[in-house]
């Protein structure tokens with residue numbers, strides 16, 4: 001663990017951080033703080049349960065085949081529960097961008113429900129394990145970071161992990177997601193699932209196959225924005241740089 005000197009902080013700045021945290025909680029109000037503490041503890045526990053289930057599965061079976069099926073209920077529950085994060089931003093109880101959170105959460109919901117849940121033949125792809133492991137490590141770190149911050153007892157390792165692990169886990173998770181969508185393409189094309197063909201009484205057509213191609217392409221402009229956002233947060237939190245963010 002790094003000392004205060006190593007990470008560029010000193011007693012004065014720690015004291016001012018503490019003061020800022022107390023001020024923030026006062027501004028937030030008791031109910032919002034209590035709710036967020038409950039929410040973050042529940043989410044940390046949920047993702048920890050998922051991590052333990054994955055490790056146990058792999059130790060018992062020695063393969064990733066069947067892993068998704070065995071953990072899907074827990075994954076769906078806790079990832080869907082994360083929709084509340086968008087609500088937290090909208091009602092202003094967390095100072096996070098609705099856009100950044102919206103993109104992050106919607107892409108995960110999309111992966112869980114419209115890809116992995118709906119297209120059974122891809123559930124045993126190695127790429128599914130890639131994103132499952134990246135998401136799980138990220139979320140255990142992220143929610144415990146929020147919990148400890150709210151309780152004013154943030155261990156340096158958790159703060160360090162929150163703003164360093166993503167450097168590797170983000171690209172690994174995104175690679176897992178893209179490879180999984182790619183693996184789904186032949187099944188989607190063959191089955192015509194979620195697609196609407198003409199003629200029909202509403203005179204609309206929708207092709208899920210092309211929708212998936214567009215979704216994959218949209219990672220190119222969107223992912224770097226999320227990644228650079230996290231790099232800026234990292235500089236701000238770990239190195240105390242003052243960064244002026246543009247409005248959404």
Ligand SMILES: CCCCCCCCCCCCC[C@@H](O)CC(=O)SCCNC(=O)CCNC(=O)[C@H](O)C(C)(C)COP(=O)(O)OP(=O)(O)OC[C@H]1O[C@@H](n2cnc3c(N)ncnc32)[C@H](O)[C@@H]1OP(=O)(O)O
Pocket residue numbers: 024036040094095096097100101103104106107108110134135138142146149150165166169170171172173174177215218219222223226229230233
């Ligand atoms: C319909 C189809 C849509 C398809 C779209 C396709 C395009 C997608 C392109 C890219 C997709 C990315 C995919 C993604 O799923 C891949 C992965 O996740 S891989 C695993 C690695 N991932 C990560 O490391 C994620 C890292 N990213 C983030 O953490 C996010 O950017 C985000 C979750 C949005 C966090 O954003 P932000 O930097 O704003 O959050 P902070 O943590 O710094 O928080 C800001 C302040 O708010 C307080 N806060 C936030 N949440 C809480 C909470 N729950 N409880 C209490 N407090 C909270 C936090 O403390 C900060 O406060 P302060 O600044 O005052 O200290």
